[in-house]
Structure formats: C-alpha cells, structure tokens
Amino acid sequence: MGLIRSMQRLTPARLNALAALIAVKTLDTAIVADTSLDPDPHLTVNLAASVDYGYEIVLNYGPSAGRLKVFVDSPTGATGSLVGVDDTAAFFSALDTDLNFTPTTGVRVARMSGRVLTAGAGAFRLLIAQVSASGTTTVYAGSSLRAWRINAG
Numbered sequence: 804m805g806l807i808r809s810m811q812r813l814t815p816a817r818l819n820a821l822a823a824l825i826a827v828k829t830l831d832t833a834i835v836a837d838t839s840l841d842p843d844p845h846l847t848v849n850l851a852a853s854v855d856y857g858y859e860i861v862l863n864y865g866p867s868a869g870r871l872k873v874f875v876d877s878p879t880g881a882t883g884s885l886v887g888v889d890d891t892a893a894f895f896s897a898l899d900t901d902l903n904f905t906p907t908t909g910v911r912v913a914r915m916s917g918r919v920l921t922a923g924a925g926a927f928r929l930l931i932a933q934v935s936a937s938g939t940t941t942v943y944a945g946s947s948l949r950a951w952r953i954n955a956g
C-alpha cells in the first residue's frame with residue numbers, strides 16, 4: 804500500500820510568501836559625530852511571525868576616526884545569530900548585539916549573514932552609529948539587506 808500525499812496548489816500568495824525580502828540603500832547616510840544607534844533609513848524589511856529566515860547584510864561604508872557601529876534589530880522575541888567579516892576581522896554574535904567595525908580610512912565592505920526565527924511579526928532592520936563621536940562616517944547607497952524564508956515555524 805503506497806503513501807498518498809496531498810498536493811498543495813501553487814498560488815500567487817504562496818509564491819509571494821517565498822520571495823526574498825530585499826532592501827537596498829538608494830542614498831548615502833552620513834553619521835556625524837553621533838554614537839546613538841538609529842535605524843538606517845533604507846535597510847529595513849518586515850518579517851512574518853513564526854518563520855525561520857536566512858539573511859544577508861552587505862554594507863559599503865566610509866569610516867572616519869569615529870568608526871562604524873551597527874546593531875541588527877529583530878522583531879520582539881526573535882532568536883538567531885550572525886556571522887560576519889570586514890576587511891580586518893571576522894566575528895560571530897547573537898542577534899541584537901552591537902558590532903564595531905574598526906577601520907578608520909578608505910571605503911570598506913562588511914558582510915553579515917545568519918538566521919533569525921521570529922516569534923511575532925515585525926521589522927528586521929539595521930541600526931547605525933559611530934563607535935566614538937568623531938568626524939563623519941558614511942554608509943553608502945548600494946548597501947543591502949536581504950531576508951528569505953527557510954521554512955514556516
């Protein structure tokens with residue numbers, strides 16, 4: 804006796820649920836002598852409740868003596884981790900932890916990726932600031948945040 808499985812129809816709503824969520828910076832954001840973490844005005848996506856997501860963040864930034872501090876902010880109750888690398892170091896961290904990028908000259912690239920399991924729906928976003936209030940640090944247009952469903956929880 805064979806096992807019979809029910810087939811689900813592939814509807815536009817199901818296809819949309821599988822599509823990656825992508826946010827791309829369209830303008831540069833300058834951080835001038837400011838250590839307060841604030842949401843980047845472009846790098847936010849909304850995640851659904853009870854879903855396991857993978858994500859990737861790519862930042863192009865021009866540091867100053869103030870350097871760059873980022874915080875990956877997830878919906879309330881979410882769990883997960885991130886790994887990342889810039890041109891000076893690699894790191895592993897829990898979500899919702901400050902990360903400090905130390906280069907002080909030139910245009911740099913940082914890449915972060917990981918998984919997040921949501922409890923409730925909400926914004927998944929990048930907060931940015933300087934490590935120390937000095938000069939101007941810029942996060943450049945073209946930086947991006949992308950999240951995709953791994954499975955429904």
